[in-house]
Amino acid sequence: MKKHIILTATLLISMLGFFHSCKKEYSCQGCNTSNKPPIAIAGSDQFITLPIDSVFLNGSSSNDQDGKIVRLHWSKIEGPASFSINNVDSAKTVVKLLVLGNYQFELTVTDDKGANAKDTVHIKVDAANITNHPPVSCAGQDQLIILPANSVFLNGSCSTDPNNNITDYLWTKISGPSSVSFSNGNEVQTQVKNLEEGIYLFQLKVTDAGGLFSLDTVQVSVISVKGQSNKTVDIYVAGSENGQAKYWKNGQEVLLNSQSYESDATSITVVGNDVYVAGSEGDFFMYGKNKAKYWKNGQEVLLTGPTGAGATSIAVSGNDVYVAGWEYYGNKTVAKYWKNGQPVSLTNGLQDAEATCIIVVGNDVYVSGQENGVAKYWKNGQAVSLTNGSHQAYANSIVIVGNDIYVAGSEGNGSKSVAKYWKNGRPFSLTNGLDWASATSIAVDGNNVYVAGWEGDYYGMVGGSGSVAKYWKNEQVVLLTNGSTYAYTGSIAVFENDIYVAGFEIVGGQYEAKYWKNGQVVLLPGKSGAWATSIVVVPR
Numbered sequence: 001m002k003k004h005i006i007l008t009a010t011l012l013i014s015m016l017g018f019f020h021s022c023k024k025e026y027s028c029q030g031c032n033t034s035n036k037p038p039i040a041i042a043g044s045d046q047f048i049t050l051p052i053d054s055v056f057l058n059g060s061s062s063n064d065q066d067g068k069i070v071r072l073h074w075s076k077i078e079g080p081a082s083f084s085i086n087n088v089d090s091a092k093t094v095v096k097l098l099v100l101g102n103y104q105f106e107l108t109v110t111d112d113k114g115a116n117a118k119d120t121v122h123i124k125v126d127a128a129n130i131t132n133h134p135p136v137s138c139a140g141q142d143q144l145i146i147l148p149a150n151s152v153f154l155n156g157s158c159s160t161d162p163n164n165n166i167t168d169y170l171w172t173k174i175s176g177p178s179s180v181s182f183s184n185g186n187e188v189q190t191q192v193k194n195l196e197e198g199i200y201l202f203q204l205k206v207t208d209a210g211g212l213f214s215l216d217t218v219q220v221s222v223i224s225v226k227g228q229s230n231k232t233v234d235i236y237v238a239g240s241e242n243g244q245a246k247y248w249k250n251g252q253e254v255l256l257n258s259q260s261y262e263s264d265a266t267s268i269t270v271v272g273n274d275v276y277v278a279g280s281e282g283d284f285f286m287y288g289k290n291k292a293k294y295w296k297n298g299q300e301v302l303l304t305g306p307t308g309a310g311a312t313s314i315a316v317s318g319n320d321v322y323v324a325g326w327e328y329y330g331n332k333t334v335a336k337y338w339k340n341g342q343p344v345s346l347t348n349g350l351q352d353a354e355a356t357c358i359i360v361v362g363n364d365v366y367v368s369g370q371e372n373g374v375a376k377y378w379k380n381g382q383a384v385s386l387t388n389g390s391h392q393a394y395a396n397s398i399v400i401v402g403n404d405i406y407v408a409g410s411e412g413n414g415s416k417s418v419a420k421y422w423k424n425g426r427p428f429s430l431t432n433g434l435d436w437a438s439a440t441s442i443a444v445d446g447n448n449v450y451v452a453g454w455e456g457d458y459y460g461m462v463g464g465s466g467s468v469a470k471y472w473k474n475e476q477v478v479l480l481t482n483g484s485t486y487a488y489t490g491s492i493a494v495f496e497n498d499i500y501v502a503g504f505e506i507v508g509g510q511y512e513a514k515y516w517k518n519g520q521v522v523l524l525p526g527k528s529g530a531w532a533t534s535i536v537v538v539p540r
Contacts, residue, residue, distance in 0.1 A: 035066065035067070035111070035113040035114075035115050036064070036065045036066045036067075036115075037064075037111070037115045037116075037117050038062065038063065038064035038067075038069055038109045038110070038111040038115060038116065038117045039062060039063050039064070039065075039109075039117060040059070040062050040107050040108065040109045040117040040118050040119035041059060041061040041062045041063075041107075041119055042057070042059055042105065042106070042107040042119040042120055042121040043057060043058045043059065043061070043121050044121070045121055045122040045123070045124075046121070046122075046123050046124070047123075047124045047126070048098070048123070048124075048125055048126070049125075049126040049127075049128060050099075050100065050125060050126065050127060050128035050163075050164045051128050051160065051161060051162050051163060051164040052164075053096060053097060053098045053099070053125070053164050054094055054095060054096040054097075054098065054509065055094070055095050055098070055123055056092070056093075056094055056460050057074060057085075057092070057093050057094070057095055057105060057107075057121065058091070058092050058460070059072055059074070059091045059092070059107045059109070059119075060091040060092055062091070062107070062109045062117075062119075064109075064111045064112075067111045067112045067113055068111065068112050068289055069109050069110065069111055069112075070110055070111065070112050071089070071108075071109070071110040072089060072090070072091050072107065072108070072109050072110075073088055073089055073107070073108045073109075074088045074089075074090075074093060074105055074106070074107055075088065075105070075106050075108070076103060076104070076105055076106075077104050077105070077106045077120065078102070078103065078104040079101055079102055079103030079104060079123075080098075080099050080100070080101040080103070082097050082098065082099045083095055083096070083097055083098055083103065084096045084097045085105075086509055086510070087242075087529070092460075094509035095123070096508075096509060098123065098125045099125060099164070100125055100126070100127050101125055102122065102123070102124050102125075103122070103123040103124075103125070104120050104121070104122055104123075105120065105121050105123065106118055106119070106120045107119050107120070107121070128162070128163065128164065131163075132163055132165075132208065132209075132210040132212065133161070133162040133163060133212070134161075134208065134212035134213065134214055135159060135160065135161035135162075135166050135206045135207070135208045135212065135213065135214055136159060136160045136161070136206070136214055137156070137159050137204050137205065137206040137213075137214040137215050137216035138156060138157075138158035138159045138160070138204075138216055139154065139156055139202065139203070139204040139216040139217055139218035140154060140155045140156065140158060140218050140507065141218070141481075141505075141521055142218060142219040142220070142221070142520075142521065143218070143219075143220045143221070143521055143522065143523045144220075144221045144222075144223065144517070144520045144521060144522045145195070145220070145221075145222055145223075145251060145522060145523065146222075146223055146224070146235070146250055146251050146522065147197060147222060147223070147224045148250070148251075148252065149250070149251030149252060149525060150193065150194060150195045150196070150222070151191055151192060151193040151194075151195060151525065152191070152192050152195065152220055152523055152525075153189060153190070153191050153192075153512075153523065153525075153526075154171060154189065154190050154191075154192060154202060154204070154218060155188070155189045155507050155508060155510065155512070156169055156171075156188045156189065156204045156206065156216075157188055157189065157507055157508020157509065157510060158484070158485070158507055158508055159188070159204070159206045159216075161206075161208050163208065163209075163210075165208045165209040165210070166206055166207070166208055167207060167208060167209050168186070168205075168206070168207040169186060169187060169188050169204065169205070169206055169207075170185060170186060170204070170205040170207075171185040171186075171190050171192075171202060171203070171204055172185065172202070172203050172205070173192075173200060173201070173202055173203075174201050174202070174203045174217065175199075175200065175201040176198055176199060176200030176201060176220075177195075177196040177197075177198040177200070179194045179195070179196050180192055180193070180194055180195060180200070181193050181194050188508075189510075192220070195220070195222045196222060197222050197223060197224055198221075198222055199219060199220070199221050199222075200219065200220040200221075200222070201217050201218075201219055201220075202217065202218050202219075202220065203215055203216070203217050204216050204217070204218070221520075232539070232540045233495060233537050233538060233539050233540065234249060234250055234270075234537075234538045234539075234540060235248075235249070235250055235251075235500065235515075235535065235536075235537055235538075236248070236249055236268050236270055236275065236535065236536050236537075236538065237268070237502050237513070237515055237524060237532045237534070237535045238265040238266065238267060238268035238277050238279075238532070238533055238534040238535075239265055239490075239502075239504075239513050239524075239530060239531050239532040239533050239534075240263065240264045240265055240279075240530065240531065240533075241253075241513065241526045241529055241530035242529040242530070243262040243263065243264075243529075244256075244258075244262075244263060245258060245263035245264055245265040245277070245279050245281070245295075246265060247265060247268055247275070247277055248513075248524050248525070248532075249275075251522070251524060251525060252525075253524075253525055253526070254298065256277060256279070256295050256298060256300070257295075257298065257300060258281045258300065259281060259291075259300075260281040260282050260291075262281065262282060263279060263280065263281040263282075264279050264280055264281075264533075265277045265278070265279040265295075265533065265534075266278055266279050266280070266310075266311065266312050266313070266533050266534065267279075267311070267312060267313045267314045267357075267533070267534045268314070268534045268535075268536055269314055269315060269316055269536060270536055270538045271316045274296060274297055274316075275295075275296070275297055275298075276294060276295070276296055276314050276316055276321065277294060277295045277314070278293075278294045278311040278312065278313060278314035278323050278324075278325070279293060279294065279295070279310075279311055280292055280293060280309065280310040280311055280325075281293060282306060289306045289308060290306070290308055290309055290310055291303075291304050291305060291306055291307075291309060292304045292309035292310050292311040292323070292325050292326075292327065292338075293311060294311055294314055294321070294323050296321075301341065303323060303325075303338050303341060303343075304327055307327055307328055308327065308328035308333075309325060309326060309327035309328065310325050310326055310327075311323045311324070311325040311338075312324055312325045312326070312354070312355065312356050312357070313325070313355070313356060313357045313358045314358070315358050315359050315360050317360040320339060320340055320360075321339070321340055321341075322337055322338070322339055322358050322360055322365065323337060323338045323358070324336075324337040324355040324356065324357060324358035324367050324369070325337070325338075325354075325355055326353065326354040326355060327343075329349040330349065332349050332350065332351060332352050332353075333352045333353060333354060334346070334347050334348075334349045334353060335347045335353035335354050335355040335367070335369045335370075335371060335378075336355060337355055337358055337365070337367055339365075344381065346367060346369070346378050346381060346383070347371050351371055351372035352371075352372060353369060353370060353371035353372065354369050354370055355367045355368070355369040355378075356368050356369045356370070356394070356395060356396050356397070357369075357395075357396065357397045357398050358398075359398060359399065359400060361400045364379060364380055365378075365379070365380055365381075366378070366379055366398055366400055366405070367398070368395040368396065368397060368398035368407050368409070369395055370393065370394045370395055370409075371383075372389065373389060373391075373392040373393060374386075374387050374388070374389045374393060375387045375393035375394055375395040375407070375409050375410075375411065375422075376395060377395055377398055377405070377407055379405075384425070386407060386409070386422050386425060386427070387411055391411055391412035391413060391414065392411075392412045392417075393409060393410065393411040393412065394409045394410050394411075394438070395407045395408070395409040395422075396408055396409045396410075396438070396439065396440050396441065397409070397439075397440065397441045397442045398442070399442050399443060399444055401444045404423060404424055404444075405422075405423070405424055405425075406421060406422070406423050406442050406444055406449065407421060407422045407442070408420075408421040408439035408440065408441060408442035408451050408452075408453070409421070409422075409438070409439055410437065410438040410439060410453075411427075413433040415433075416433055416434065416435055416436050416437070417433070417436050417437055417438060418430070418431050418432075418433045418437060419431045419437035419438050419439040419451075419453045419454075419455065420439060421439055421442055421449070421451050423449075428475060430451060430453065430472050430475060430477070431455050435455050435456055435457070436455070436456060436457060436458065436467075437453060437454065437455035437456075438453050438454060439451045439452070439453040439472075440452055440453050440454070440488075440489050440490055440491070441453075441489065441490065441491045441492040441501075442492070443492050443493060443494045445494040448473060448474055448494075449472075449473070449474055449475075450471060450472070450473055450492055450494055450499060451471060451472045451492070452470075452471045452489040452490075452491065452492035452501045452503075453470060453471065453472070453489055454467050454468060454469050454470065454487065454488045454489055454503075455467065455468050455470065456468050456483065456486070457486070459486040459506055464486075465483075466483050466484060466485055466486050466487075467483070467486045467487055467488060468480070468481050468482070468483045468487060469481045469487035469488060469489045469501070469503050469505065469516075470489070471489065471492055471499065471501050473499075478499075478519060480501060480503075480516045480519060480521075481505060485505050485506055485507050486505070486506040487503065487504070487505040487506070488503050488504060488505075488531075489501050489502070489503035490502050490503050490504075490531075490532060490533040490534060490535075491503075491532075491533060491534045491535045492535075493535050493536055493537050495537040495539070498517060498518055498537075499516075499517070499518055499519075500515055500516070500517050500535050500537055501515060501516045501535070502514075502515040502532040502533065502534060502535035503515070503516075503531070503532055504530065504531035504532055510529070511529050511530055511531050512524075512526075512530065513526055513530035513531050513532040514532060515532060515535055
């Protein structure tokens with residue numbers, strides 16, 4: 001069953017208006033003269049004060065009127081030598097290690113006919129108090145991995161220094177089994193390999209330019225699958241890493257082939273020996289070009305052409321494969337599902353709509369979603385509204401238990417949003433509406449109702465301070481993160497007495513795919529830019 005997460009990308013707002021207008025250029029050598037050039041938009045100028053040394057660059061508003069943008073590239077054209085761009089070829093990226101001075105970063109976009117355009121964004125970095133203070137070492141959250149996975153990434157990017165002058169990092173093992181090796185123990189991030197069953201304690205020493213240092217430790221627990229419960233289980237998690245759809249089985253990654261350079265896996269289900277994964281492919285910043293699809297045992301099945309479509313959830317009943325999602329018709333999106341590849345439209349295309357989760361019970365097909373900001377679900381194509389449309393609302397997940405219908409989602413309150421679920425249409429609020437929040441997934445076990453979600457801010461929001469991944473059991477909250485980072489959940493599963501929640505956390509600008517078992521984090525292998533969207537637990 002799929003549990004869908006919707007994150008709104010929020011543009012950074014210029015804090016001060018002291019910069020000149022951004023430079024915009026266009027060139028096209030040897031290309032069709034009838035081609036209209038693309039438009040590069042590098043975003044608003046920004047101002048920061050040390051020790052803050054990073055900014056979020058957002059070029060996703062760049063567009064092309066008569067084609068598509070096939071490449072984006074960030075580069076520094078003016079400013080001090082100290083800087084680091086996380087991903088120079090991504091529309092959205094983070095620039096770190098900035099120092100006192102004025103920077104200019106240039107965004108170059110190229111369309112499918114060879115034309116390109118440029119725009120610049122100015123970053124001013126102001127001085128901080130020069131009195132030296134010791135750094136604060138941060139070795140990251142404790143981790144748990146399951147054999148045969150035997151390596152983890154340690155990330156000290158959350159370490160800080162009031163004077164922004166960290167010069168050295170040193171990772172060491174201070175306890176645990178003897179078999180261990182570091183890829184590079186002097187980097188802020190390092191991979192630890194050859195782990196054995198047991199509990200490890202790793203120490204991070206952070207030193208600044210004045211010789212002051214601090215220490216922090218992180219615990220890594222390595223267990224075998226047989227030690228998890230009374231039954232041996234397989235844990236499947238769907239997601240993506242750096243634009244590549246994949247899933248993990250017991251921590252081992254399985255890449256999913258795609259015809260495009262960018263793809264995403266949004267939902268996973270397992271039937272017998274068959275693994276089904278729903279998702280999409282195509283440039284997610286070029287709306288109207290994506291394809292909806294699913295994979296069966298790694299073999300892709302296209303549901304649409306490049307019409308602008310996405311698959312959000314998958315379910316299998318007997319020999320039938322059901323996939324929920326959306327597709328553009330004109331300038332609106334239609335909520336729909338596909339049964340064995342044949343589309344069934346749930347809305348008429350007059351308003352934007354999306355189907356987010358699908359389940360099949362006997363001969364009945366249930367789909368959750370939204371239309372024009374109204375949270376709703378459909379039973380055999382008949383819509384049931386959960387909200388009245390006075391505020392933007394979403395239905396992200398649905399589950400049926402006997403005659404009861406449970407739907408998880410969110411509803412605005414005029415300024416923020418409230419995480420909630422509905423039982424047979426009756427709403428239950430999970431948050432107080434003082435912050436942004438959403439319920440992304442729901443599961444019911446006996447008399448217990450479990451809802452995964454998050455509360456806080458959207459990543460990249462000006463003035464945002466983080467978000468907390470959490471779940472609720474019978475409306476009682478269980479925190480999965482401490483709020484010092486941005487963390488979001490995508491899916492929840494219950495097996496026997498164990499609670500599994502899949503999601504991701506943004507640490508030091510890096511996306512980390514992970515899941516939590518009974519609140520204990522399990523970091524999924526991956527280099528960077530990874531997130532987890534869906535989880536299923538299958539007994540062997």
